[in-house]
Amino acid sequence: MKDIKLKKCKECFSLIEVLEECNCDNCELSCCGSKMLDVIANESDASKEKHIPSFVREGENIIITVNHVMEDDHYIKWIKVKGNDYELTKYFNPGDEINLSVPYSDDLVLYSYCNKHGLWEKEVA
C-alpha cells in the first residue's frame, strides 16, 4: 500500500494519518466537533516546482530534495517515502537542508508536507 491517507481538522488544523480505514457506515473521524477533512496531494494552487519532491539516483540510492524555502513561518515539515513494504518519515525544522537518501526501488512514492501548502507527492517509477 503506497498511498497515504491524511485527515485534517478545519478548526485546529491537527493532522492525522489513517493507517487502516474504518469500515463502519456511520462513523467519521472528528475533531473540534466536526468531521475531519481528507488531505489531497498536489491540490494547493501553490507552485508545484517548489513543493513536489525531486530525486536523483546515486548507485543503489536516491537522494531526495524539495526546492522550497525553510523559513520560520513557511517550511517543509516532513518527507515520507513509501513503498509496498517500506516507509520512512523524516522531519525537518526551519533552516534545515532538505536532503534525504533512501534505497532505490521503483515502487516508491515520495511525499512532502508544507506547513502552508499541504501535501505533495511524486512517484519514483
Ligand SMILES: [Fe+2]
Ligand atoms: Fe509552501
